[in-house]
Amino acid sequence: MMMKMPWRRKSRSFHLQLQGAIGTIQSPFLFLFTNYCHSSTSTLEDARFLTNNFKSASFTRLHDAIASFNHVIHMNPLPSRVHFNRFLSALVKMKQYHTVFSMSKTIELLGISHNVYSLSILINCFCHLHLVDFGFSVFGKMLKFGLEPNTVTFTTLINGLCKESKIDKAVEFFDDMVAHGYQPNVYTYSAIINGMCKFGKTNVAIGLLNGMADRGCEPNVVTYSAIIDALCKDELVGEALELFSQMRNKGVSPDVITYNSLIHGVCKLGQKNQALALMNEMVEQNISPDVYTFNVLIDALCKDGMVSEAQNTFNIMIQRGVEPNVVTYTSLIDGLCISDHFKEALALLKEMVGRNISPNVFTFNILIDTLCKKGLVSNAQIIIKIMVQRGEEPNVVNYNSLMDGYCLCKQIDKARKLFDLMVTNEIANIFSYTILINGYCKCKMIDDAKDVFVEMSHKGLVPDVVTYSTLIEGMFQAGRPQTAQELFKNMCSHGQQPNIVTFSIMINGLCSQGNLDEALTLLKKMEESQLKPNLVTYCILINGMCKAGKINDAKELFSSLFENGLQPNVHIYSAIMKGLCRQGLMDEAYKVFKDMEKVGCLPNNCCYNIIIQGFLKHEDLPKASELINEMVDNGFSADAATTELVVHLLRNNDLILRLLKVRNEGSAN
DNA sequence: GTAGGCTACA
Numbered sequence A: 001m002m003m004k005m006p007w008r009r010k011s012r013s014f015h016l017q018l019q020g021a022i023g024t025i026q027s028p029f030l031f032l033f034t035n036y037c038h039s040s041t042s043t044l045e046d047a048r049f050l051t052n053n054f055k056s057a058s059f060t061r062l063h064d065a066i067a068s069f070n071h072v073i074h075m076n077p078l079p080s081r082v083h084f085n086r087f088l089s090a091l092v093k094m095k096q097y098h099t100v101f102s103m104s105k106t107i108e109l110l111g112i113s114h115n116v117y118s119l120s121i122l123i124n125c126f127c128h129l130h131l132v133d134f135g136f137s138v139f140g141k142m143l144k145f146g147l148e149p150n151t152v153t154f155t156t157l158i159n160g161l162c163k164e165s166k167i168d169k170a171v172e173f174f175d176d177m178v179a180h181g182y183q184p185n186v187y188t189y190s191a192i193i194n195g196m197c198k199f200g201k202t203n204v205a206i207g208l209l210n211g212m213a214d215r216g217c218e219p220n221v222v223t224y225s226a227i228i229d230a231l232c233k234d235e236l237v238g239e240a241l242e243l244f245s246q247m248r249n250k251g252v253s254p255d256v257i258t259y260n261s262l263i264h265g266v267c268k269l270g271q272k273n274q275a276l277a278l279m280n281e282m283v284e285q286n287i288s289p290d291v292y293t294f295n296v297l298i299d300a301l302c303k304d305g306m307v308s309e310a311q312n313t314f315n316i317m318i319q320r321g322v323e324p325n326v327v328t329y330t331s332l333i334d335g336l337c338i339s340d341h342f343k344e345a346l347a348l349l350k351e352m353v354g355r356n357i358s359p360n361v362f363t364f365n366i367l368i369d370t371l372c373k374k375g376l377v378s379n380a381q382i383i384i385k386i387m388v389q390r391g392e393e394p395n396v397v398n399y400n401s402l403m404d405g406y407c408l409c410k411q412i413d414k415a416r417k418l419f420d421l422m423v424t425n426e427i428a429n430i431f432s433y434t435i436l437i438n439g440y441c442k443c444k445m446i447d448d449a450k451d452v453f454v455e456m457s458h459k460g461l462v463p464d465v466v467t468y469s470t471l472i473e474g475m476f477q478a479g480r481p482q483t484a485q486e487l488f489k490n491m492c493s494h495g496q497q498p499n500i501v502t503f504s505i506m507i508n509g510l511c512s513q514g515n516l517d518e519a520l521t522l523l524k525k526m527e528e529s530q531l532k533p534n535l536v537t538y539c540i541l542i543n544g545m546c547k548a549g550k551i552n553d554a555k556e557l558f559s560s561l562f563e564n565g566l567q568p569n570v571h572i573y574s575a576i577m578k579g580l581c582r583q584g585l586m587d588e589a590y591k592v593f594k595d596m597e598k599v600g601c602l603p604n605n606c607c608y609n610i611i612i613q614g615f616l617k618h619e620d621l622p623k624a625s626e627l628i629n630e631m632v633d634n635g636f637s638a639d640a641a642t643t644e645l646v647v648h649l650l651r652n653n654d655l656i657l658r659l660l661k662v663r664n665e666g667s668a669n
Numbered sequence B: 001g002t003a004g005g006c007t008a009c010a
Helices: A014-020 A043-052 A054-071 A081-093 A098-110 A116-128 A132-142 A151-163 A168-177 A185-199 A202-216 A221-233 A237-249 A256-269 A272-284 A293-304 A308-317 A326-338 A341-353 A362-375 A377-389 A396-408 A412-424 A431-444 A448-458 A465-477 A482-495 A502-511 A517-526 A536-549 A551-563 A570-582 A586-598 A605-617 A621-633 A639-653 A654-667
Strands: none
Touching: A054 A081, A054 A098, A054 A431, A081 A116, A081 A377, A116 A151, A116 A202, A132 A168, A151 A168, A151 A185, A168 A185, A185 A202, A185 A221, A185 A272, A202 A221, A202 A237, A202 A341, A221 A256, A221 A586, A237 A256, A256 A272, A256 A293, A272 A293, A272 A536, A272 A621, A293 A326, A293 A341, A326 A341, A326 A362, A362 A377, A362 A396, A377 A396, A396 A431, A431 A448, A431 A465, A448 A465, A465 A482, A465 A502, A482 A502, A482 A605, A502 A517, A502 A536, A536 A551, A536 A570, A551 A570, A570 A586, A586 A605, A605 A621, A605 A639
């Protein structure tokens, strides 16, 4: 039987099936079809460029490498194994693993036999491609040939196991290696420590780090940085900084990667000033920020809606001679989309394509997602088509975003069709299922939602807290509070910890059922599980209490917000004002309305309408018309309910008409 | 010949 090339991608007919559903391509994405590459490369190289998507920077180098290889293999005598190994390891550094395989075969056919080094290189290539099992078969071959593996061989395989999250096997292999008398070096320790960190066992990793010196191996900057990065990712920045200073006290100097992890960590906690301080510190120590440093900072600024600051950082980066890459552009495009500057985002996309930086699945996904959220799902389809055309294979995230887009514009049949295709092609993941469940819930097709939920477990996919929350919310909205509560219990008994969103959905559902008591019990449960209610939870509760006529409880909860260090938003203010208006407590409602402005939370359209409706309902027409004028002056307008009230009052009482007339004449003067 | 860092979907 012929062995299948393990690294060859499975061919898929998915795009062909999908293309039928997608219409013709139109502007404004036409520029994405233009190839800005002004090269005179041959068609073969062009084809490579498109299919393998090589980075242009490494492309020329790879081209040189291939040319020189083709030259050397015709030399007489042939270069030695040592030379070929050096050449292959250069290719590994360029991440050209497949090329290494084919060239290695050629070298073999030329009659040059393998040694430990060449086989270790092959093992490393398999490991980088997440094919550690093939790495082990090469390892077996090595033993069969009577070649003795060394620490590097073991380290490579340990790293390969870690990359595939087989951390237990990695530890086992590590112990085996030690038992056979091989001394692990700092690379071996760093690999296994990093593996543990990635597996969430940072504490075990720290234990290993602390034991290293006694085992005769001093940790270096890579060992420390792996743990510092893990701590930062777990938002334990304080501990990370502590380890950072411990490392420096031991005379190990940080490098750009150490700083990047820390900067990323503090950015995630929203401490951009500390990020800038760290950046200054690194520059003082002659460690230049690189493209990763800037990318982290730019992304943090974008995510915080500070897109113009991000653009400034982008300019500084270019001034410092750091070349932006696809991640830089993608983050900025994301920032512009988040800040609702889609046109600018497209202009930047054009700029990056012009600079010969190819958008990737991330970049395209931001466009797909933004277009879908804007209700422009047909444009999102076009993006998918462009991706296929450009040789960039759309992935599950892209299809999930598109599916969500179909759901958002209520094209549930199209969403289902796409979903079924994804299931057939075995790429559907939990997100796909959750998105479809959400779609069915929003289309009030709750039974279909439930079916998809059941289908999931048949496929061996475990619904997560978001899947449960989505279906629970759907059940409440479909008027099935009983099922919703059963699902909640089910979820807890299946070991899924409800999060703030889940609790909020439950509390909201119970409140709308008029079941305030049970909602409050759940609030207690939530607080017991160390979850602090957020503004959304408070808003739901205040609404619930007001609806239940418990205005005093609502007022009490409203004041407790401040005690918990939370600043109410417009939604909270609207909720409490609505409650006060409902009780006819217009003075208090008006006081809240005025307080909002004082604390810098400007009333929006909704707030004006609530307070105006309150005054109208309680027939304080002078106050109502005063506020109507103020609202209009601030650029807001009456909503349907307010208009209806005014019209209703107009019919029954022409007093308001006269009043409004007087005001209009007054303002005309 | 071996180890560490950046971007997207509910």
